[in-house]
Every structure is written in structure tokens, then in C-alpha cells.
Amino acid sequence: MPTAVSAPGKVLLAGGYLVLDRAYTGLVFGLSARIHVLISELETSDGVELSEIVVKSPQFRDAQWNYGYHLTGDDGGVSVAQLQSVSTATLSRNPFIETALGYALTYISSITSTSIKPAAVTILADNDYYSQPSSTTSIHSSKFHFSDFGVRLKDAHKTGLGSSAALVTAFTGAILSHYLPISQFSLETEEGRAKLHNLAQAAHCAAQGKVGSGFDVAAAVYGTCVYRRFSPSILSHLDAPGSAGFSTRVQKVALNTSKNWNTEISKGGVTIPKGMSLVMCDVDCGSQTVSMVKKVLEWRKADVECSKALCDELQIRNDTLASTLSSGSEEQLKVAFEKIREKIREMGEKTGVPIEPKEQTALLDAVSGVEGVIGGVVPGAGGYDAVVLLVRDDKKTLGKVNDFLVTWRAEGKGNVQLLDAKGELEGARKEDGKLYQFWE
Numbered sequence: 223m224p225t226a227v228s229a230p231g232k233v234l235l236a237g238g239y240l241v242l243d244r245a246y247t248g249l250v251f252g253l254s255a256r257i258h259v260l261i262s263e264l265e266t267s268d269g270v271e272l273s274e275i276v277v278k279s280p281q282f283r284d285a286q287w288n289y290g291y292h293l294t295g296d297d298g299g300v301s302v303a304q305l306q307s308v309s310t311a312t313l314s315r316n317p318f319i320e321t322a323l324g325y326a327l328t329y330i331s332s333i334t335s336t337s338i339k340p341a342a343v344t345i346l347a348d349n350d351y352y353s354q355p356s357s358t359t360s361i362h363s364s365k366f367h368f369s370d371f372g373v374r375l376k377d378a379h380k381t382g383l384g385s386s387a388a389l390v391t392a393f394t395g396a397i398l399s400h401y402l403p404i405s406q407f408s409l410e411t412e413e414g415r416a417k418l419h420n421l422a423q424a425a426h427c428a429a430q431g432k433v434g435s436g437f438d439v440a441a442a443v444y445g446t447c448v449y450r451r452f453s454p455s456i457l458s459h460l461d462a463p464g465s466a467g468f469s470t471r472v473q474k475v476a477l478n479t480s481k482n483w484n485t486e487i488s489k490g491g492v493t494i495p496k497g498m499s500l501v502m503c504d505v506d507c508g509s510q511t512v513s514m515v516k517k518v519l520e521w522r523k524a525d526v527e528c529s530k531a532l533c534d535e536l537q538i539r540n541d542t543l544a545s546t547l548s549s550g551s552e553e554q555l556k557v558a559f560e561k562i563r564e565k566i567r568e569m570g571e572k573t574g575v576p577i578e579p580k581e582q583t584a585l586l587d588a589v590s591g592v593e594g595v596i597g598g599v600v601p602g603a604g605g606y607d608a609v610v611l612l613v614r615d616d617k618k619t620l621g622k623v624n625d626f627l628v629t630w631r632a633e634g635k636g637n638v639q640l641l642d643a644k645g646e647l648e649g650a651r652k653e654d655g656k657l658y659q660f661w662e
């Protein structure tokens with residue numbers, strides 16, 4: 223049986239931009255849309271053992287990456303190099319996989335002396351991560367239905383659920399679970415989850431080439447939580463795999479002492495109210511998060527006092543939403559969403575960033591009038607990517623939201639689709655390898 227680990231996608235319901243600053247927090251929800259990573263020992267012929275790890279993502283074309291690995295000198299850890307899989311193919315890199323592999327193997331080699339055996343890794347992503355082409359074939363196992371998207375990964379259209387964070391987290395969790403005995407790594411323990419968080423944050427930041435707030439990796443590891451970010455300086459001296467001392471630095475970064483990490487995760491601080499569900503609508507348009515973040519940060523620097531006052535007030539309103547989700551009425555929730563949206567629009571005006579653009583204001587106002595819809599916001603960085611709604615969790619309400627969106631599209635007001643993904647509390651978890659038998 224393969225070792226299998228899955229990790230959820232995310233939606234930042236409240237705290238976009240604020241969460242970049244440790245003075246504030248983000249209200250992040252894990253989603254039912256997960257990325258699964260399966261690992262089996264790689265069979266080698268005639269007892270020849272090459273140090274090779276083969277990774278494939280069979281829902282996409284040309285999505286196989288073969289890696290050779292070796293322990294470097296000078297405490298440089300395990301260095302990973304991509305191998306040519308087919309001589310005619312051009313080498314397509316996958317920085318998230320390559321980096322996560324290098325970090326995880328380095329960590330493993332830093333705490334055990336057992337040899338790292340060749341392995342085959344399969345990545346399976348919930349269909350909601352990518353817009354569905356009109357005709358997809360589905361590949362089934364006893365439990366899951368994963369679409370075959372029929373295109374290369376770079377041509378797939380992402381829906382913004384945080385695929386790279388879920389991938390790096392599930393991948394790191396699967397590699398650690400596969401190679402380490404339970405006494406050295408377990409997803410079931412607080413210590414194990416913290417290790418996974420630390421390594422996944424480090425690898426995700428390195429692969430992205432920037433240190434964001436990390437709320438997406440936190441959601442992938444811990445699921446729904448109130449998140450206060452780590453100080454970026456924690457990850458600033460890691461350097462590249464293979465560099466002298468990298469192994470010791472990675473081992474230290476994985477350790478969860480208050481000296482190392484100051485991330486704060488509160489699982490008790492937020493929940494999904496009973497009888498309600500958090501649903502995602504994909505807006506087929508898209509925004510550039512990076513340039514939006516840049517502009518908002520410029521405003522924070524240029525207008526320190528006024529921006530602080532606005533952010534402080536928004537944080538208070540976000541906290542009110544969190545506590546109302548735990549113990550409030552529908553009416554109080556409605557008001558809590560409205561109050562947050564008011565401040566978000568104000569931030570949009572002050573910064574010139576379309577955080578809740580007028581098209582999204584129109585959509586949220588109209589859909590909030592549908593019976594059973596309690597409220598909604600433009601999540602994360604805002605813009606044209608998505609809206610998230612809190613609705614009564616019954617078929618009638620979802621049917622009404624769907625009908626509403628059919629009309630919205632027919633009237634040419636925007637290509638908005640309800641996704642299957644829903645808010646879920648649980649984070650990364652070990653899965654039963656038997657459930658993926660079709661794939662093996």
C-alpha cells in the first residue's frame with residue numbers, strides 16, 4: 223500500500239493584507255478540496271538501485287518529473303537534480319516539488335542515518351483547483367473521482383484555492399511519513415504538525431522566491447484557524463540546498479521552539495456555524511495579487527497613522543465575525559459581513575486597489591438577497607478572483623444560489639461558478655492508501 227497524505231486548500235475569509243503584519247491576524251478556512259500525495263517504493267530491475275524519485279501528476283499532460291538525489295559534503299544536506307525522463311522531451315521544472323523534495327530529504331538525512339530508497343510519487347488534486355474543460359474524463363478509485371484535465375499544468379486555469387501550498391504540505395507530509403518511523407514523525411501529534419508546518423513554510427517560500435504571510439500553508443497543515451504569521455527573518459538565512467551547513471539549518475528550522483518560530487494558530491478561535499456552510503464561487507477573471515499587495519504596503523508606509531486606524535478597525539470587525547461565527551445569530555452574522563465589507567471598500571478607495579471592485583459589490587449585494595444566503599465577502603487579496611459565501615447548509619439554498627448564478631451569467635454580468643469546495647475544519651491528514659487502488 224502506498225503512504226498517502228492529503229492537505230486542504232484555503233480561503234482567507236477575513237484579514238487579507240492585515241495578515242501580512244504580525245500586529246493583525248487572518249481568519250483562514252481549510253477547504254474540502256484537497257491535494258493528495260501517494261508514495262510507494264520504486265521497483266528496480268535486477269537489483270540495480272539508482273537514487274531516483276519519480277513524481278507524476280497524472281491529471282495533466284507531460285507532468286512527470288524524475289529526480290536524482292545524493293548527500294552532499296560540508297553538511298549541505300541532500301541535493302536533488304532533475305533528470306531527463308524521455309530524451310525527446312524538454313525538461314519542464316516544477317519548483318514546488320523540487321524544493322519540497324530537497325528540504326524534506328535533507329531534514330530526513332539530518333536526523334537518521336538510514337539510506338533513502340528510490341520511490342514513486344503520485345499527485346492527485348481535487349477537481350475544484352482548476353476550471354473544468356467542457357469534456358473531461360474522470361479517473362476513479364473506490365472513493366475519489368479525479369478529472370483528467372487533458373492539458374499541461376501551465377495551461378490549466380487555476381481557481382485560486384492555493385494549489386501550491388496544499389501540494390507542498392501534502393508532499394512534505396507524505397515524504398516524512400514514508401521515510402521516517404512514527405516515533406520520529408507523525409501527523410497525529412502537535413509536534414509532528416509543527417514540524418510539517420515549519421518545513422512546508424520554508425520550502426514554499428523558497429520555491430515562490432518570496433516570503434508571504436504563509437496563511438495558505440498554515441491552512442494546509444492545521445485547517446481552519448485564526449492565524450498570526452511568523453517573522454519573515456526566521457527564513458532569511460536558509461540559503462540553497464547543497465550550501466555548506468544547509469542540513470543543520472533545515473534541522474533547526476523544523477524544530478518548534480519559541481526561539482525558532484512565533485507563528486500563532488488558534489483552532490478554537492473560529493468555526494463554521496452548525497447548519498451553515500462556507501461555499502466558494504469562482505469568478506472567471508483573475509487578479510494579480512503581487513501588484514495589489516505592493517500597492518497596499520506602499521499606502522501603509524506613506525500614510526502610517528490613517529492606515530493603522532483603518533486596519534485596527536478592520537481587525538476589530540474581523541474579530542467580531544470570528545466570535546459571531548462561534549456563537550451568533552444569522553442577523554448578527556449578516557451585520558458582521560456588511561461591516562467588514564464597508565472597511566474593505568474604504569481600503570480600496572484609499573489605496574486605489576480594487577479589493578472589492580464594483581462588479582463584486584454588485585454580485586455580493588445581489589446574492590446576499592437570495593433566501594438562505596447569510597453573507598459573503600471577496601476573500602484574500604480581493605479583486606476579481608472569487609467570492610465566498612456563508613449559506614444555510616441545505617439543498618434548497620444551494621439550488622437557489624445556483625439558479626441565481628445561472629441568471630447572472632445569462633445576463634452577461636460575469637462568469638461566476640459555484641464550486642463544490644466547502645469550508646472544512648480539518649488540516650493535513652494521513653489517508654488510507656487502499657482507497658487509491660485504481661492508481662497503483
Ligand SMILES: Nc1ncnc2c1ncn2[C@@H]1O[C@H](COP(=O)(O)OP(=O)(O)O)[C@@H](O)[C@H]1O
Nearest residue numbers: 279316317318345347380383384385386387389
Ligand atoms: N496538481 C499538481 N501537480 C503538480 N504540481 C502542481 C499541481 N498543482 C500545483 N502545482 C504546482 O504549483 C504551481 C502553482 O502555484 P501558484 O502559481 O503559486 O498557484 P496557487 O495560487 O494555486 O498556489 C504549479 O506551477 C506547479 O508547480
Ligand SMILES: C[C@@](O)(CCOP(=O)(O)OP(=O)(O)O)CC(=O)O
Nearest residue numbers: 238239241434435436511602603604
Ligand atoms: C493579500 C494577502 O494577505 C492574501 C492573499 O490571499 P489570496 O487568497 O488572494 O492569495 P493568492 O492565492 O496567493 O492569490 C497576501 C498574503 O497574506 O500573503
